[in-house]
């Protein structure tokens with residue numbers, strides 16, 4: 001056996017053993033799903049837009065952690081900021097003041113629209129939404145929420161109660177009461193659902209897991225006006241769409257809409273640390289925390305490491321002009337994907353998106369699944385959206401190059417052809 005063969009054999013042995021451990025100790029069903037999608041390998045290292053696996057394969061990351069890797073993987077400025085903080089103080093005692101938390105909160109107040117000013121920090125998107133729910137309830141003294149069909153706000157009990165997909169909710173009934181769902185992109189239906197108990201409306205400015213759905217111009221400002229007129233709060237869940245992803249710092253900025261509460265997570269950690277943030281106005285903060293500043297807390301929320309990553313991430317987004325890059329590369333990608341759609345009329349229903357938050361809707365879920373697998377074999381990572389498996393989403397790091405976008409379009413075109421042919425062959429048999 002050659003040295004190379006022996007090396008391959010030992011790395012395959014390692015991969016098999018890790019997959020076995022997933023089967024035995026993590027989640028066997030998930031393990032099967034990952035292998036079916038063509039991801040039966042182990043992540044070894046990442047840099048920029050590239051992921052390397054234990055078998056030595058290289059992939060271009062066009063999923064981007066569903067919005068986490070906006071700056072790319074291991075951006076040197078974020079890594080350096082985290083290293084420096086790690087060497088000084090990774091977690092705070094929470095007795096004294098913590099500088100990174102103060103600085104990040106100030107920066108968020110500067111870049112978020114209107115009079116959003118105060119930040120509560122947590123560790124994930126779902127927690128950022130949980131915090132928004134509690135803040136909205138205590139600030140308004142009302143109990144109920146209106147959410148959108150097809151929405152995704154997380155899977156903790158509170159955020160799940162707002163998530164518009166029965167499949168995830170039904171096994172956990174009864175949910176938190178007082179949540180009604182209305183069609184996305186329909187201000188009239190939302191108005192009809194408001195009652196005297198409604199505390200807030202929660203909306204993703206671009207629906208992510210629902211299948212990358214961009215609402216009509218005027219929808220978000222319509223919701224804003226409705227909330228103002230009826231005295232209820234507007235919560236913008238920008239966890240996936242925020243921080244330059246759609247070509248603006250926040251997706252609500254496209255319509256100059258100022259929500260009462262904004263939720264952030266994913267990209268805020270610069271692709272290096274987990275962090276969530278719930279940001280609101282002075283008046284709402286006073287109503288929520290005025291009587292009891294400890295009414296809502298988190299042990300790890302606002303920790304120095306995560307906040308150091310957040311500060312560096314915001315700096316990089318501005319210094320590297322990532323909003324503009326998202327718009328330019330987004331145009332290139334959507335144009336290329338539409339070319340493929342034209343040539344494959346029978347398979348692809350729609351190509352849509354904003355900036356580098358793009359979805360392709362297939363006629364059939366099976367073709368989408370096989371396409372993802374075929375793209376993986378061509379060295380491109382893609383994924384479907386959680387609430388709509390007929391949609392493959394493209395959310396690469398915003399630093400992706402024009403050449404890499406072209407590679408993705410080419411691989412996508414070839415993969416759709418392959419998937420359609422494979423399914424036709426199966427139907428013929």
Ligand SMILES: Cc1ncc(COP(=O)(O)O)c(C=O)c1O
Nearest residue numbers: 124125126152153154208239240
């Ligand atoms: C819009 C939106 N809100 C909330 C969440 C939940 O975030 P997390 O998975 O970090 O809890 C997600 C995750 O995909 C999301 O896309």
